[in-house]
Amino acid sequence: DVKVTQSSRYLVKRTGEKVFLECVQDMDHENMFWYRQDPGLGLRLIYFSYDVKMKEKGDIPEGYSVSREKKERFSLILESASTNQTSMYLCASSAGLAGGYKQYFGPGTRLTVT
Amino acid sequence: AQSVTQLGSHVSVSEGALVLLRCNYSSSVPPYLFWYVQYPNQGLQLLLKYTSAATLVKGINGFEAEFKKSETSFHLTKPSAHMSDAAEYFCAVTHQGSTLGRLYFGRGTQLTVWP
Numbered sequence: 001d002v003k004v005t006q007s008s009r010y011l012v013k014r015t016g017e018k019v020f021l022e023c024v025q026d027m028d029h030e031n032m033f034w035y036r037q038d039p040g041l042g043l044r045l046i047y048f049s050y051d052v053k054m055k056e057k058g059d060i061p062e063g064y065s066v067s068r069e070k071k072e073r074f075s076l077i078l079e080s081a082s083t084n085q086t087s088m089y090l091c092a093s094s095a096g097l098a099g100g101y102k103q104y105f106g107p108g109t110r111l112t113v114t
Numbered sequence: 115a116q117s118v119t120q121l122g123s124h125v126s127v128s129e130g131a132l133v134l135l136r137c138n139y140s141s142s143v144p145p146y147l148f149w150y151v152q153y154p155n156q157g158l159q160l161l162l163k164y165t166s167a168a169t170l171v172k173g174i175n176g177f178e179a180e181f182k183k184s185e186t187s188f189h190l191t192k193p194s195a196h197m198s199d200a201a202e203y204f205c206a207v208t209h210q211g212s213t214l215g216r217l218y219f220g221r222g223t224q225l226t227v228w229p
Contacts, residue, residue: 004157031215040123042204042221043158050214058216090157096215100165101146101208103217105157 003027004106006091012112019078021109023091031096032074033103034058034066037088049074050096081113116141118205120220128228133177133192135223137205140186147188148206148217149179158204164188166210175199200227 007022025032031050035043035058045058047066055066063085067075074093078085088110092103121136139145146165150158162173169181175198179190188205202224206217 009155033216035219040221043219045216048214048216056214092158094215097212099215100163101212101215101217102148102160102163103158103215105150105159107157108155 004091004093004104006089006106006109008109009107010110010112012114013078013081014114015082017078017081017113019081019111019113021076021078021089021091021111023074023076023093023106024072025074025093025104026072027093027095027104028071029093029095029099029104030071031094032068033092033094034064034074034076035090035092036060037090037108043090046076081111083113085111086113087111116145116207116209116218118207118218118220120203120205120223122223123221124224124226126226126228127195129197130194133190133195133199133225135190135203135205135225137179137188137190137220138186139188139205139207141207141209143209143211146208146210146212147179147181148208149173149177149188149190150204150206151175152202152204152222154201161190161203195225195227197227197229200225 033048091106149161
């Protein structure tokens with residue numbers, strides 16, 4: 001079974017802090033994704049990566065950056081956390097066409113910025 | 115451009131009743147369509163997917179969905195709701211030939227099941 005793990009289930013940070021959210025997958029997938037989930041808005045794509053050191057902006061990249069130094073790990077960085085970044089963050093990985101485009105999700109990190 | 119519209123952000127049914135969750139998609143090329151389920155405090159789990167084979171797709175937990183090209187729909191159904199079906203459901207679309215495999219998600223439908 002594919003496993004996607006996220007470093008924390010719950011995180012509380014202060015405004016202005018730099019925040020790192022880590023995601024690791026164990027299936028050698030090329031593609032990895034970061035979403036944020038807010039009530040009534042569904043999943044919104046922040047960034048995705050299709051190879052080591054390669055990244056693409058999603059729909060809401062402002063205030064975020066990402067890092068992919070190893071194939072299995074994709075990090076989301078909040079450079080200076082703000083209260084409007086309080087949300088659930090979901091990571092996913094995919095083998096793309098080879099896997100029928102199925103995305104596998106981690107359990108999520110619920111981030112609160114105070 | 116691709117997009118998904120889920121009609122009804124909340125659906126309530128009685129246990130044993132039919133579940134119908136609606137999804138309409140927009141895609142200029144043949145789509146791949148997905149339904150995911152999210153139980154409280156968990157990530158998303160794939161229920162079923164359509165990839166241009168049979169138009170009626172069966173998934174886990176007794177759910178199925180029918181692809182109707184003429185209606186650009188991919189509605190999710192289950193004949194008899196169970197309490198354990200209470201969750202949030204997301205419809206998603208991508209297209210054949212997508213090199214990066216990005217999925218476009220709907221806003222979700224929260225299903226409540228009454229005893």
